[in-house]
Amino acid sequence: MTVTDALDLRILDVLKTQGRISNSQLAAKLDVAPSTTHLRVRGLVERGVITGFLASIDQEQVGIAIQALVGVTLRPGARHTSINAFSEDARSLPEVLQLFFLGGGDDFIVHIGVADTGALRKFVVDHLSGHPSVASTRTSVVFNYHRNGVAASF
Structure with missing residues (x-):
């Protein structure tokens, strides 16, 4: 409704x-x-129009100094299985703030928050590039952002 x-x-x-x-x-x-x-x-x-009330947290206050958006492209073949496996694995990681499944060049955008650039590199290498379903990643560091609202998950 x-x-x-x-x-x-x-x-x-x-x-x-x-x-x-x-x-x-x-x-x-x-x-x-x-x-x-x-x-x-x-x-x-x-009616499910409002799906919850969330707290907006100052990430730096809880030790998250670096945020990044990582574009992820999956390997071809067995797409349905790869999409589900990657999505479930990524959602379980505490560094993942948001996960977007896309149509277009990238299959996913993974919004992550970590303590420093070393942790960013380690996360991308260990959890994204090292994932068996992932063909490639592309990392963009977030300098600043503005949010007008929070969308519910699909």
Whole structure:
């Protein structure tokens, strides 16, 4: 089921950047009754439009000084098995912040966070380039980024 009207969209617009806003603050911001926002948010959660509330963590504060996006191309042959195996293996690694399965030049983009460049090199060599399904990798270091919201997994 999808969002049904403009008020739902306005609620989502606020929540995507202020997930911890109180119901009364949300209602005041949208100029509606608190009971309205309470029912609407609960309905969005029940319908699966809102899939969760996440904490945004300052990665440097927890020892992650380097982030990178690694493009991964899989070896040809047995694609379905390779895609599933690589995806499951990559998701299990604590350094993986996000994993994107793509159509196009790369099969995956792996967003990773590590302590330093030595850890970045070790991760790419050991876990990505060294994976039996991987044909090649291409690493780009992230200098800075901006996020407008968090998308749910597919």
